[in-house]
Amino acid sequence: MFENLTSKLREALRNISGQATISEPNISEAMQELKSALIDSDVNKDAAEQFIEEVKNKSLGREVLPNVSPEQQIVKFVYDELVNFLGDKEAPLNLQSNPSVIMLVGLHGSGKTTTSAKIASHLMKKGRKPMLVACDVYRPAAIDQLEILSKEINSGFYAQRDSLDVVTIAKYALTTAKLNNFDTLIIDSAGRHQIDHEMIMELVRLKQSVNPDEILLVVDAALGQESASVAKHFNEALGITGVVLTKLDGDAKGGAALSIKKVANSPIKFVGVGEKINDLESFYPDRMASRILGMGDIVSLVEKAAEEIDKKEAEELQKKMLENKFDLNDLMQHIKQMKKMGGLESILSFLPGGDQLADIPDLDNDAIAEMESLINSMTKAERQNPDIIDFSRKKRICKGSGRTIETLNRLLEQFNMMRKFMKNTSLLKKIMSGLSPSSLLGALSSGGSPTSAFRRGSNYTPPKKKRKKRK
Secondary structure (H helix, E strand, O other), X not given: OOHHHHHHHHHHHHOOOOOOEOOHHHHHHHHHHXXXXXXXXXXXXXXXXXXXXXXXXXXXXXXXXXXXXXXXXXXXXXXXXXXHHHOOOOOOOOOOOOOEEEEEEOOOOOOHHHHXXXXXXXXXXXXXXXXXXXXXXXXXXXXXXXXXXXXXXXXXXXXXXXXXXXXXXXXXXXXXXXXXXXXXXXXXXXXXXXXXXXXXXXXXXXXXXXXXXXEEEEEEHHHOOHHHHHHHXXXXXXXXXXXXXXXXXXXXXXXXXXXXXXXXXXXXXXXXOOOOOOOEEEXXXXXXXXXXXXXXXXXXXXXXXXXXXXXXXXXXXXXXHHOOOOOHHHHHXXXXXXXXXXXXXXXXXXXXXXXXXXXXXXXXXXXXHHHHHHHHOXXXXXXXXXXXXXXXXXHHHHHHHOOOHHHHHHHHHHHHXXXXXXXXXXXXXXXXXXXXXXXXXXXXHOOOOHHHHHHHHHHOOOOOOOOOOOO
């Protein structure tokens, strides 16, 4: 998500070392590099300059604390300022009315229609009953798309295909919601390629007709520095209550997240991290600051796992691990659970130094796909007892999966190592035997602060592994 910014920040902060005090001469070069890193990552120039000024003001003249390096102390100041720029604290949706009305606005192509369904799905998990309202009347495909999405998540849906009057549509939708006990209306409005007077006036009339509890601006993160300007103009015209930053999983550099709150004075409430309905995350400034600095976000990972992984299946796997009965069927189950959580790359993005871990050959998605295809080509008996897989069975498995004997041997070797680890390690047994979530998080971070986590992440170098050439 923020790979470019994270790597540049690491390089800038590494240059501060061996100083007894933090003064302007010994941090000036690092601050200049930090500023360049922010601007290169599409942070608004004025916002970047303000950010650097705040970090310098907090840093200058401070003595380096005992057992803390200058780099670590500066990281703490950078972290604090990142949190401040990103919004200080979570900004949840304000849904006090019944029905509550959420109005989505934004430029064409920002992802409003898909985001409408994502927010509806998010609210349904919290027990609410939303209805999607099609007010993008100029793009017929938008109405069809919203209807299909509503069926996918099993939410309410309202449209008037023969009307271009969005005010009338919204009013009838509000009446329909009251009659059918929908407690939330999510209005998908029309966008333009650029902000114009006609567009703004239609949105103003729409706002006046339904008096929305929330007006959320949907912004494509790929807009970069322009996203802050777009947010500022929409805010001046409509008084937006929050921002949804979409497509952070793509090529976006992520600087938009650091610019919007300061430039437009509007909190980021959600971020879109994929095309699937569940690829929407509530925005937590402190957690995002931690991820930007390469410290990871274990709390969000635990929450994501709790939401996506079946509790009963997880308990059964836990029991098998403790009893050393883990087999290839269970490994396949692990792979499926990992896919539910967005795949390996998604999981690594939450871990300290995870962006660098992704460079390890044995941890790439291709290797996971190889494992899956090999296990799928095995019989039930072979999955339950891999020890019976002789050369004849190996040839059949490889023929069925399209993989090589070498690849299968590597899988079996790794699986045997995994079983030995489960049998011998006391740490696993302690973790699996009922450590509380807080204790587990403490163990994962080794008792370190965010600064020390960054320190470990910044110094981490993936081991180089030589892989034999495939025949």
